[in-house]
Amino acid sequence: MINSVIPVPKECRNCGEEILYGRTDKKFCNDACRIDYNNKVKMERRGEHPEFVKKIAKILSHNYQILRKLNTKSKTIVSEQQLNGLGFNFNYLTSYHITQKGDVYHFCFDQGYLKIKDNQVLLVVQPNQTEM
Ligand SMILES: [Zn+2]
Numbered sequence: 001m002i003n004s005v006i007p008v009p010k011e012c013r014n015c016g017e018e019i020l021y022g023r024t025d026k027k028f029c030n031d032a033c034r035i036d037y038n039n040k041v042k043m044e045r046r047g048e049h050p051e052f053v054k055k056i057a058k059i060l061s062h063n064y065q066i067l068r069k070l071n072t073k074s075k076t077i078v079s080e081q082q083l084n085g086l087g088f089n090f091n092y093l094t095s096y097h098i099t100q101k102g103d104v105y106h107f108c109f110d111q112g113y114l115k116i117k118d119n120q121v122l123l124v125v126q127p128n129q130t131e132m
Pocket of ligand 1: 012013014015016017028029030033
């Protein structure tokens with residue numbers, strides 16, 4: 001009788017792809033995956049965030065500073081062009097709030113905005129964001 005043992009396919013620890021060749025104790029599909037995985041582990045140990053997280057945090061911080069600088073009266077109307085001109089990125093926000101009327105306020109921390117007519121933007125401040 002033939003005792004056939006079918007090896008359980010192993011998955012790369014980094015990308016999850018099946019490891020098709022190499023030693024049986026191989027943990028990664030290639031060197032790039034091994035290096036990438038080890039870098040992630042090192043980064044986590046140091047309490048660092050990956051590059052893309054740092055990039056988004058920078059965009060949010062920039063957006064926040066723009067809104068704070070422009071919103072001097074806590075209810076200021078500016079134009080979309082003005083925000084764009086300062087490098088405001090409408091794709092990034094920290095939360096949103098939909099009113100009963102259906103208006104959607106977008107927030108970057110406590111600084112929010114509502115797009116109103118004619119490319120105008122109403123800037124608002126909403127304290128206690130963490131309690132929402
Ligand atoms: Zn891999």
